[in-house]
Amino acid sequence: xxxxxxxxHPLILHKLSFIRxxxxxxxxxxxxxEEVAMLMAYEVTRDMKTETVExxxxxxxxxxxxxxxxxxAIVPILRAGLGMVEGMLRLIPAAxxxxxxxxxxxxxxxxxEYFCKLPQDIEERDIIVTDPMLATGGSAIDAISLLKKKGAxxxxxxxxxxxxxxxxxxxxxxPDVDIYLASIDEKLNEKGxxxxxxxxxxDRLFGTK
Numbered sequence: 337x338x339x340x341x342x343x344x345h346p347l348i349l350h351k352l353s354f355i356r357x358x359x360x361x362x363x364x365x366x367x368x369x370e371e372v373a374m375l376m377a378y379e380v381t382r383d384m385k386t387e388t389v390e391x392x393x394x395x396x397x398x399x400x401x402x403x404x405x406x407x408x409a410i411v412p413i414l415r416a417g418l419g420m421v422e423g424m425l426r427l428i429p430a431a432x433x434x435x436x437x438x439x440x441x442x443x444x445x446x447x448x449e450y451f452c453k454l455p456q457d458i459e460e461r462d463i464i465v466t467d468p469m470l471a472t473g474g475s476a477i478d479a480i481s482l483l484k485k486k487g488a489x490x491x492x493x494x495x496x497x498x499x500x501x502x503x504x505x506x507x508x509x510x511p512d513v514d515i516y517l518a519s520i521d522e523k524l525n526e527k528g529x530x531x532x533x534x535x536x537x538x539d540r541l542f543g544t545k
Contacts, residue, residue, distance in 0.1 A: 339514045362543040373423035409461040416538040420466040447478035459487030468537035470498030473505030499530045
């Protein structure tokens with residue numbers, strides 16, 4: 337079963353409080369989401385492999401560590417996942433960015449891909465899928481399934497908040513994908529919203545209703 341990590345850093349919890357506040361406007365909301373994504377990325381990438389290289393400082397030669405192995409791809413689930421990308425790129429500026437857009441057919445209830453643009457070498461990269469909210473888990477499951485069909489092997493899911501129902505659904509569908517969240521909330525309500533949650537992340541990011 338996949339590992340679930342709650343990143344309960346004081347700075348993240350502090351900023352998440354303002355993200356939840358209904359009185360926080362779109363500008364501040366966007367900036368806070370970017371900041372929390374950057375802080376979370378620090379933990380999500382903690383186990384990346386390094387290798388030793390020789391560097392010459394102004395004083396002498398020394399051995400230092402640099403990243404080794406696979407490169408990173410950040411793949412936001414449209415549209416709300418876009419709000420997390422810039423914050424992560426501040427920490428991992430060399431990462432490639434892919435995009436996945438999905439909707440569910442009202443008759444068949446099957447996922448329909450309306451947009452998918454990924455780095456050509458996606459199968460060789462460590463992939464971090466971003467979406468601020470993990471509610472039912474449907475979008476995340478479908479996006480991860482699509483990535484696997486495209487050849488992706490190493491995938492992590494990073495969300496700001498999640499409901500227990502969504503976490504469980506992703507674990508069952510993709511037991512090889514580790515999940516990172518800033519908060520695991522109480523539950524989903526009858527409309528499928530996370531409680532206490534933060535409302536509709538996409539609408540709050542982009543000022544739409």
